[in-house]
Amino acid sequence: MSVGRRWIVAAAAGFVVALLLPRLGVPTFYVSLLTQTWIFAIVAMSLDLLVGFTGLVNFSQAALFGVGAYAVAIGATRFHVTAFVPVMALGIVCAMVTAAIFGLVALRSEGVGFIIITIALNEIVWGLAYQWVSVSGGDNGITGIVRPHVGPFDVSENTGYYYVCLLSFAICLVLLLVLVRSPFGLVLKGVRETPRRMRALGYNVWLYRYLAMTISGGFAGVAGVLFAWYNQFVGPVALSLDQSTQILIIVILGGIGTLYGQVFGALVVVFLSNELSAVTQRWEMVLGVIYFAVVMYAPGGLVVLVPRLWNRLLGRRTPVTAEES
Amino acid sequence: MGLQFYVQNALGGLAYGSLLFLIASGLTLIFGLMRIINLAQTAFYLLGAYVGLTLVAHGTNFWLASVAGGAVTMVLGLAVYSAFLHRYHADHLTSLLLTLGFALILDDGVLAVWGGDPRSIAPPPGLAGSIHIGTLVFPEYWLAVIAISFTIAAVLFFALQRTMLGVMIRASVDDEEMARGLGVDVNRAFFVVFAAGAFIAGLGGLLGGPITSAYPGLDGEITPLAFAVVIVGGMGSLTGALVGSLLIGLVNAFGKAMFPELSYFTIFVPVALIMAFRPQGLFGRKL
Numbered sequence: 001m002s003v004g005r006r007w008i009v010a011a012a013a014g015f016v017v018a019l020l021l022p023r024l025g026v027p028t029f030y031v032s033l034l035t036q037t038w039i040f041a042i043v044a045m046s047l048d049l050l051v052g053f054t055g056l057v058n059f060s061q062a063a064l065f066g067v068g069a070y071a072v073a074i075g076a077t078r079f080h081v082t083a084f085v086p087v088m089a090l091g092i093v094c095a096m097v098t099a100a101i102f103g104l105v106a107l108r109s110e111g112v113g114f115i116i117i118t119i120a121l122n123e124i125v126w127g128l129a130y131q132w133v134s135v136s137g138g139d140n141g142i143t144g145i146v147r148p149h150v151g152p153f154d155v156s157e158n159t160g161y162y163y164v165c166l167l168s169f170a171i172c173l174v175l176l177l178v179l180v181r182s183p184f185g186l187v188l189k190g191v192r193e194t195p196r197r198m199r200a201l202g203y204n205v206w207l208y209r210y211l212a213m214t215i216s217g218g219f220a221g222v223a224g225v226l227f228a229w230y231n232q233f234v235g236p237v238a239l240s241l242d243q244s245t246q247i248l249i250i251v252i253l254g255g256i257g258t259l260y261g262q263v264f265g266a267l268v269v270v271f272l273s274n275e276l277s278a279v280t281q282r283w284e285m286v287l288g289v290i291y292f293a294v295v296m297y298a299p300g301g302l303v304v305l306v307p308r309l310w311n312r313l314l315g316r317r318t319p320v321t322a323e324e325s
Numbered sequence: 326m327g328l329q330f331y332v333q334n335a336l337g338g339l340a341y342g343s344l345l346f347l348i349a350s351g352l353t354l355i356f357g358l359m360r361i362i363n364l365a366q367t368a369f370y371l372l373g374a375y376v377g378l379t380l381v382a383h384g385t386n387f388w389l390a391s392v393a394g395g396a397v398t399m400v401l402g403l404a405v406y407s408a409f410l411h412r413y414h415a416d417h418l419t420s421l422l423l424t425l426g427f428a429l430i431l432d433d434g435v436l437a438v439w440g441g442d443p444r445s446i447a448p449p450p451g452l453a454g455s456i457h458i459g460t461l462v463f464p465e466y467w468l469a470v471i472a473i474s475f476t477i478a479a480v481l482f483f484a485l486q487r488t489m490l491g492v493m494i495r496a497s498v499d500d501e502e503m504a505r506g507l508g509v510d511v512n513r514a515f516f517v518v519f520a521a522g523a524f525i526a527g528l529g530g531l532l533g534g535p536i537t538s539a540y541p542g543l544d545g546e547i548t549p550l551a552f553a554v555v556i557v558g559g560m561g562s563l564t565g566a567l568v569g570s571l572l573i574g575l576v577n578a579f580g581k582a583m584f585p586e587l588s589y590f591t592i593f594v595p596v597a598l599i600m601a602f603r604p605q606g607l608f609g610r611k612l
Binding site for chain 1: 356360362364409417418419421422423425426427428429430432433434437545546548549552553555556560585586587588589590592593596597600601604
């Protein structure tokens with residue numbers, strides 16, 4: 001089998017297993033955590049489009065995610081927009097518009113300057129959610145969000161909602177894979193590698209970065225909408241800087257520039273933070289330690305780390321890949 | 326809105342801005358020298374406040390307690406710097422994530438030790454009153470904070486411009502490789518700047534306490550302002566940090582007074598304007 005075909009088979013098998021999981025007697029609690037995993041995998045992939053394929057380390061991804069989530073909450077509680085398609089569209093549009101505004105401000109800078117500005121932008125949006133009590137409910141957030149019907153299906157129950165998130169994830173993954181393999185995606189990679197050369201070749205580097213940011217915002221919005229329905233609640237924590245960092249940690253853990261790897265990153269982070277918060281009050285502290293461990297010992301992510309450990313376990317030596325050297 | 330409104334908010338803004346300077350000066354210097362975005366800088370402030378208020382509760386003099394808060398913060402910051410951070414100063418993403426992990430640990434540690442209840446901090450005796458001029462009222466402590474911050478700013482400027490160490494630090498900022506080549510101990514410059522940044526932020530904790538009080542999450546509320554200061558003033562510029570702090574302090578004070586729910590959004594305006602017309606910041610150089 002060719003490598004490409006093997007991947008397709010593996011992905012299809014993974015998808016089938018994911019489809020069957022709730023029917024195999026997996027406890028509801030874990031189905032719920034897996035639902036969260038799909039949601040965080042989507043937002044992590046949206047960030048990977050920027051970090052891994054465009055070379056932009058965006059610390060405002062949680063703000064875009066949160067704007068999607070707040071769009072659902074405000075749409076539902078104030079304007080009684082609750083049907084699946086209009087709410088999803090609203091969330092995506094709001095997140096994309098926010099990303100487009102962020103892009104105008106942040107893309108005036110590059111590299112580390114871009115990081116600092118996106119941190120500030122994320123914090124400003126967080127501040128709005130935190131303080132604009134009459135619209136956002138402030139620290140108490142907004143409750144009373146009801147999961148919609150999808151066509152004829154009632155997905156208000158956990159299992160049904162699991163499928164909504166799984167399918168959304170699959171669609172986002174396929175769309176993003178098509179995008180990064182398209183001529184547009186190739187230009188993005190060129191921009192990541194050598195912006196200067198791309199400029200010399202006549203590409204408008206700024207425009208490509210701007211488009212990537214806006215598109216990425218749309219995907220973050222999808223995840224935000226799903227997250228609001230999942231929790232049936234939105235609060236400012238959803239768009240805090242800590243959330244942005246957590247998304248970035250998922251991307252690093254999953255493997256920057258892999259897209260599919262984000263599933264594993266999300267799986268680890270979601271399960272770990274839930275298990276930790278059940279075991280100890282000090283799980284934020286443990287999370288901080290985990291950040292240290294990930295960036296110092298697994299900068300290539302699980303997709304590099306796990307095969308290496310596996311090979312070491314079998315007593316084989318791993319060849320050093322070109323990327324690492 | 327009468328004169329009282331403007332004067333009061335201007336003074337409040339300047340006082341808050343000078344506190345911001347105590348945080349942002351470290352942020353901008355550490356960044357300018359080491360390219361480390363230190364997200365733990367506001368957590369340093371919080372830690373300094375808690376250490377200080379505990380000492381005050383045990384009868385220590387207010388000023389001594391603030392210095393002690395700064396010292397404890399500095400020791401802790403330097404421990405993390407020497408153990409982990411110094412290895413990654415060229416890699417801004419790794420160092421940023423390390424400081425964020427450190428901030429999480431610090432925040433949670435503060436919560437574990439001091440609990441979640443907000444603590445108000447009384448101004449030191451002798452500065453608790455206010456000065457009345459006509460109908461205008463000036464809290465004495467606000468004026469004291471402004472005076473202290475400007476003194477610290479003056480000391481920092483003097484140290485950077487007029488001492489041998491300052492010359493070495495500036496040389497390392499301008500061209501690290503060349504400075505090393507000329508025998509400047511760049512690593513020592515890094516160490517000193519990180520220490521100074523952590524110390525001043527920790528010192529600011531108790532000094533700012535009577536204005537901001539202390540509670541878990543306070544650092545998160547200050548972070549957007551501190552970053553806005555660095556963006557507006559220019560990354561790596563001490564002058565920029567001073568001007569930016571006062572500017573953001575004023576914008577924040579008037580924003581809070583006029584649009585209480587949107588005060589963070591008013592910060593966005595100077596940030597966006599700076600990015601549009603002068604992306605390197607008021608006093609920054611092109612990165």
